[in-house]
Amino acid sequence: MKSDDDLDKWPAAGDTIAAIPVIDLGSRASVRQIADACREWGFFQVIGHGIPRTLVEKVWQSTRAFFALPVDQKERIIRTRENPWGYYNNELTKNQRDKKEVFDYTSGGVDPVYGAKNRWPDFDADFRPTMEAYRDACAGLSLRLLEAMSEGLGVDAGFLNPLFEPEHTGFIRLNYYPVADPMEGREDVAHLDIADLGVHHHTDAGALTVLLQDNVGGLQVYNDGLWYDVPPVDDAFVVNTGDMMQVWSNDRYQAAIHRVLAMENSDRYSIPFFYNPRAGAKIRPLPSVVTASRPALYREIDWSQFRSQRTEGDYADYGAEVQIAQFRIDP
């Protein structure tokens, strides 16, 4: 076994072998296909999702326009430890500085985990309504995917829904991965190592992630000793399982390890929606997957606590961030 830090030394799969499945949500087979993809990959793409192309195009336009603003204008809504919503250009994943810029926003009211409100740029009156409509569309799609995954685990489709009501704590992240280092020459970050990847390998903390990527590519998923490309597919969303799904499924659906390669030739944009349970939700393996021969593998997790501890790792080098393995019950 290679240790976690050696994961990036595994080779790329090349494009001759198995590919991440593309599933049509309009097809009757989609529930079973989603279950298979969650077991085998923790990653798939969906078409036939019902999110209008016109909305997606407006989201791309707004995203590009935002990142093209002068940095001092973006930094007016820079996120802080007290308020994580807004712009950030020095993201840390695994305690290295990533070469990217982000803008994060969440649900409509005051965020129930942080007690903080979204902060919006004021360069374009359409930006906020476009992004809010998109967030709500992603939440709707995510609920459908959650229901399919629940069915695949042998509980009723709606079994997990109460853990997302009255309000999920999901959020959207606009990611901009430039070829050039946006922080080049800045003394305040000169002491930090710059990552040799766009995003270091990681799992997403929540239930599942629905991601829109442009046509540049660079997202990869780790599976059994190889890194597989998640290629851009027209009008598709990329879906992956997160840590909470791994716990609910009692390891049947592993949270997928993924990364983004450093951009060499063109800038890249991507837009994940991290679908997360409500504040205070308690997460434990589902009754349908806990059996005498396979008892629960995890202690109960308080979602708000897990989320706050994970986010701490985004701000400074406090050592290892909280990982799902810390909640594993020793055999």
Ligand code: OGA
């Ligand atoms: C993330 C992530 C992938 C991408 O932001 O957690 O994995 O393609 N992004 O940008």
Ligand code: NI
């Ligand atoms: Ni991710």
